[in-house]
Amino acid sequence: MASDRLISSNELGRHNAADNIWIAVNGVIYDVTDFAPTHPGGLRVILDNAGKDASRAYDEVHSPSIIINSLGAEKRVGILDQSTVIRAPEQVIQQSVSPKGEKPPLSTFINSYDFEKVASKTLSKKAWAFYSAGATDLITRDDNKKAFDRIGFRPRILRDVTTVSTETKLLGCDSSIPLFIAPVGMAKLAHPDGEKAFAKGAAKAGIIPCISTAASYSASEIVGFAPLNHPFFFQLYVDKNRAKSERLLREVGELGMRAIFVTVDAPVPGKREADERLHVDESLSSPISGVKAINDSKGGGIARVMGSFIDPGLSWTDIAWLRSCTNLPIVIKGIQTAEDARLALEHGVDGIVVSNHGGRSLDTSPAAIMVLLELQRRCPEVFKSMEVFLDGGIRRGTDVIKALCLGAKGVAVGRPFLYALTYGSDGIERLTEILKDEIETTLRLLGVTSLSQLHPGLLNTRDVDHLIPANYQESEAPSLQPKRGVAKKEIAKL
Numbered sequence: 001m002a003s004d005r006l007i008s009s010n011e012l013g014r015h016n017a018a019d020n021i022w023i024a025v026n027g028v029i030y031d032v033t034d035f036a037p038t039h040p041g042g043l044r045v046i047l048d049n050a051g052k053d054a055s056r057a058y059d060e061v062h063s064p065s066i067i068i069n070s071l072g073a074e075k076r077v078g079i080l081d082q083s084t085v086i087r088a089p090e091q092v093i094q095q096s097v098s099p100k101g102e103k104p105p106l107s108t109f110i111n112s113y114d115f116e117k118v119a120s121k122t123l124s125k126k127a128w129a130f131y132s133a134g135a136t137d138l139i140t141r142d143d144n145k146k147a148f149d150r151i152g153f154r155p156r157i158l159r160d161v162t163t164v165s166t167e168t169k170l171l172g173c174d175s176s177i178p179l180f181i182a183p184v185g186m187a188k189l190a191h192p193d194g195e196k197a198f199a200k201g202a203a204k205a206g207i208i209p210c211i212s213t214a215a216s217y218s219a220s221e222i223v224g225f226a227p228l229n230h231p232f233f234f235q236l237y238v239d240k241n242r243a244k245s246e247r248l249l250r251e252v253g254e255l256g257m258r259a260i261f262v263t264v265d266a267p268v269p270g271k272r273e274a275d276e277r278l279h280v281d282e283s284l285s286s287p288i289s290g291v292k293a294i295n296d297s298k299g300g301g302i303a304r305v306m307g308s309f310i311d312p313g314l315s316w317t318d319i320a321w322l323r324s325c326t327n328l329p330i331v332i333k334g335i336q337t338a339e340d341a342r343l344a345l346e347h348g349v350d351g352i353v354v355s356n357h358g359g360r361s362l363d364t365s366p367a368a369i370m371v372l373l374e375l376q377r378r379c380p381e382v383f384k385s386m387e388v389f390l391d392g393g394i395r396r397g398t399d400v401i402k403a404l405c406l407g408a409k410g411v412a413v414g415r416p417f418l419y420a421l422t423y424g425s426d427g428i429e430r431l432t433e434i435l436k437d438e439i440e441t442t443l444r445l446l447g448v449t450s451l452s453q454l455h456p457g458l459l460n461t462r463d464v465d466h467l468i469p470a471n472y473q474e475s476e477a478p479s480l481q482p483k484r485g486v487a488k489k490e491i492a493k494l
Helices: 009-013 043-048 055-059 064-071 089-096 112-122 125-132 139-149 194-205 219-223 242-254 273-277 302-306 316-325 338-346 368-378 397-405 415-423 425-446 488-493
Strands: 020-025 028-031 076-080 168-170 173-175 179-181 208-211 233-236 260-263 330-335 351-355 387-391 410-413
Touching: 020 043, 112 125, 112 415, 112 425, 125 273, 125 302, 125 415, 139 368, 139 397, 194 208, 194 219, 194 415, 194 425, 208 219, 233 242, 242 316, 273 302, 316 330, 330 338, 330 387, 338 351, 338 368, 351 368, 368 387, 368 397, 397 410, 397 425, 410 415, 415 425
Parallel strands: 179 208, 179 410, 208 233, 233 260, 260 330, 330 351, 351 387, 387 410
Antiparallel strands: 020 028, 028 076, 168 173
């Protein structure tokens, strides 16, 4: 039975041997002697914290519920008596005096790049590599943003823009601006509250978070940090063990999720070299997927290892199976061609997300906004029958409006919110406020007063129009296989 007796720091310190290990985590002392040899992160990290307050080391990579679920109530030996904890002089000083190099106040931030600059200096090297990395040569990652810059506006003037509205509905859910927080994994690497801070900040800002299968907290813990009935989307990586995905879909449905975003642009992880070069803490785990991090001969890539459960065999025929597992709207996340947008329409899904996984999967895939332009040119019918979203490269309010001019119902924003998360839920609110202001300003300067007035004629895409690929059916695609009887010298020409 769980114990609430007070235990001094001196008594805690006496339990520091391999055969007698106590640790304190967030004020509670546990006996981890039996658990230590089987700890997924290795015995060493347990021994390094034996007889000590291990809260900081634990919180960096674990959800609060993990230790309770792993050990059981019988391993709780008491409460750490805080009055017996002696802090070093420098610790006391740091509590009352700002340490050198402290992060600047949020009030000084005026754009999303300010958050990125601070994150690059304050995140751990591993967290920065994981969040900022793209696949191989980073071409698609960078093109996602550069392509926006090659599309210009065609502003209209002498319009009454005294009042503008940025409010919209995304899959039937109210949102203060036309964006939602993209599903991102392991948010706890940016802040101890991780996805819980996303939930809290998003609720205050009036936007919708999308919870990732690779989140660092359970879905129920995340939802619990927002007011009752605040909308959430859920992003699904289909598990090789389909029964796990079926169970997960039932669970998130019971939690009140409003839509399921099925990620299809990463059937296998892309090669993210910056992430692979740095070893991962093997204590890192995801409560939802149940996967734990490891280092191997390929490196320490968090995305590669944590995505090992994903089923590469997922196909269009599985849409029917997904429909049988949930009554929620199904959105396919990862459309990169007009052909696949049409197939999504034919399979009756409720929405699509134009996405290349933030440039983290197949490098030299087209920039997201270019795919949206391709859909406008080659299959405009999809915008009439489903909600279309864009994910990739959004850094400014102008980027959001360009996507909406090309038919997007809204956009997903990932990395900027991760960088803002270094400030917890306050950072999420501040970034939303900045983007909302930029969106409102862009609307006024374009001469429109609501999102419904946006259309392709407000853009000049001539600089990139020639990059839209020709329209052809797969059956018309040229074959690279030589025909029988072709001479060797002819084969050499192919």
